[in-house]
Amino acid sequence: MSQPADTTGEAAGLSRRSVxxxxxxxxxxxxxxVLYDSHGRGAGWDNGPQNGFFPARVGWIFLAASLYLLWKSFRSPRETFVTWWQLGQVARVLAPLILFVALIGPLGLYLAAAIFIVAFMAVIGAARWWSILLAAIIIPLACFWIFELQFRVPLPKGPLEAALGY
Incomplete structure (x- = not known):
């Protein structure tokens, strides 16, 4: 999918300043x-540094650098950081990944991976249905064989694996 032609000279999207x-x-x-936590632990010097002494110093340096970054960002010129079209492309990749991570808990890693492969290949790859189905079956089975049976590394399982006795 190609980016739409820009007729205005400046593409619409998120500005660098706002980002x-x-x-x-x-x-x-x-x-x-960091500062709140380090001061809660004690950020002073009582016959030696308290637990939060060094984290508090790092926190103050971090805060100063962040404030400088904020000040500098208000002075930066208005230019496009990312166009809405580019952001849409990122969302097309990110949405199946978020779905995958969200489904690992309730469905287990292998079934979530199969759903991820189907969603990703259908949305991004626009592959043939038989290649999507084949990949969604073979890849999780190969990962199960490698991790669970060969390396004996238990990965998150769901109701499907429980029904199959794993």
């Missing part, structure tokens, strides 16, 4: 969590 502001805000939040 940098969001990242800086997330980093500031992370620095606040």
């Amino acid at each position: 940098e502001i969001i990242v800086a805000a997330c980093l500031i939040g992370l620095a606040a969590v």
Whole structure:
């Protein structure tokens, strides 16, 4: 699928400034969590450094760097970071992956992998139905044989494996 032609000269999408502001805000939040936790553990010096002394110092440096990043992001020029079309392409890849991770708990790794392969190959690959079905059966079975039977590494299982006695 090709990107649509741009007639305005500047593609519509997320600006670099807004992405940098969001990242800086997330980093500031992370620095606040580090500082809160390190001060809760004791960030002072009482006959030696307390548990949170060094993490607090790192947290303050992290906070200063994040604030600098936020300040710098407000001064950056308006330019497109990612177009909406490109973001849609990322979502096409990310959606089946999120579905896969969400299904591992209730269905087990192997059945979730089969569903992931079907969704990914159908949405992204636009492969033939028989090749999708073949891959969705062979790959999880091969992984089961390798990890469970040969290496004896237990991976998350669901109701299907329980019904089959594993």
